[in-house]
Every structure is written in structure tokens, then in C-alpha cells.
Amino acid sequence: MPPLDQAFLALADPTRRAILARLSRGEATVMELAAPFDMSQPAVSHHLKVLEKAGLITRGREGTRRPCRLAPQGLAPLDAWLSELRANLDRNYTRLDDLLAEATPPQED
Template sequence: MSTDDELVDRGFAALADPVRRAIVARLGRGPATVGELAAPFEISVQAVSKHVQVLEHAGLVTKGRQAQRRPVRLEPAALERLTAWIDGHRLLAEQRYRRLDAVLGDPSRRRDT
């Protein structure tokens, strides 16, 4: 499996969890510390930190350092990679449906039984 395939696999696996999807959605508005990310959840800061580690391993977020703060940032390129994968498969499916529509719409191609 290529590195790009592995990153796509890790990205989708990371986004399979609703807490991690919520964290990604929050980071779409800007960087936040793990404590700030944990605030809306009824789970511990340590649990949110583990979710952030999974997102970081998938390349979806990075942790930085600003004095005492360690803000977590979204990595837009990783989301673009996942979107490109989805778009590629969506386009293939749409082409197949168009061909099927063309066949079903052309009475000369149908056989009555």
C-alpha cells in the first residue's frame, strides 16, 4: 500500500469517531488547546488528548507551541486529500449512472420479455 493510501485509510479511520469529527469541525474555526477542545464534551481532557493523538497520527491536525500554550491546528491539505479521494469515486459512480440512464432511456437497447 502506498503512503498516500495509508494516509487516506488513517484519515477515514480517524474521522469514524463522532468526537474526532467534532474536534475537526471545531478546529475549522481556528486553533485551540486540548483543554479548549475538551470543554464541550463530557469526557476527560486526557480522553480528548488521545483523540487528538489519533487525528495527529492521521495527519489531520498538528500541535504547535506558543509560549505555555500548545494549540492544535487543522491540516487542510489532509482534508483535501480525503475530499479528492471521495470526489474521484463519486465521479466514477456518476459516469456509470449516466451510462445506465442512457441505456434505460433508449428503447432500442431494451429487450421486452
């Protein structure tokens, strides 16, 4: 499975997005992550494995704890793909706008 597939698939799950959102404020252990999510610890471990395989998080080893952190570069492929699509989209949209020349102003970011 291409890395892009794994990354988008990882983000497609609300639990995993919540985990990432939580991790974005600082690293956390599996127990800390499992607590608020009303979910068993193995389920969270599985989600973390998915996120790790997708390159979105990294895991340290601190005694018996495995603190999780966001991987900064993990979002790069996602962002690159979205940027490329947006660029093509904008070009296509501009072209259409030129053809229509009556409505549909180009949107700014």
C-alpha cells in the first residue's frame, strides 16, 4: 500500500484524528491516550500502530512507557498531494472562469 494511502486512511478515522489532535499538544503514553477515548487499550494500541505505519507518529521508549509524538514529516506527502491537486484545481477553475466570464470569482486562501 502506497504511503499516501496509509496516511489518508489513518486520517479517515475520527479516533485517530482525535489521537493526533491530542498529540499535537504534546506527547502522551498509550494509557493517557486510551483514557479519554472510551475505548479499550488494545484498540488504541492498534490505532497507534496504524498511525506509526503511516509515518504520522513516532514512538520513544521511556522505561515501560512508550510515549507517542507526532512525526513532523508525516504530513508532508499529504500536504504535497493536496497542494498539487489544489494547484491544478485552481488552474482549471481559472480557465473555467475565463470561459464563463460572468460569475464564479476565484477564491483566495
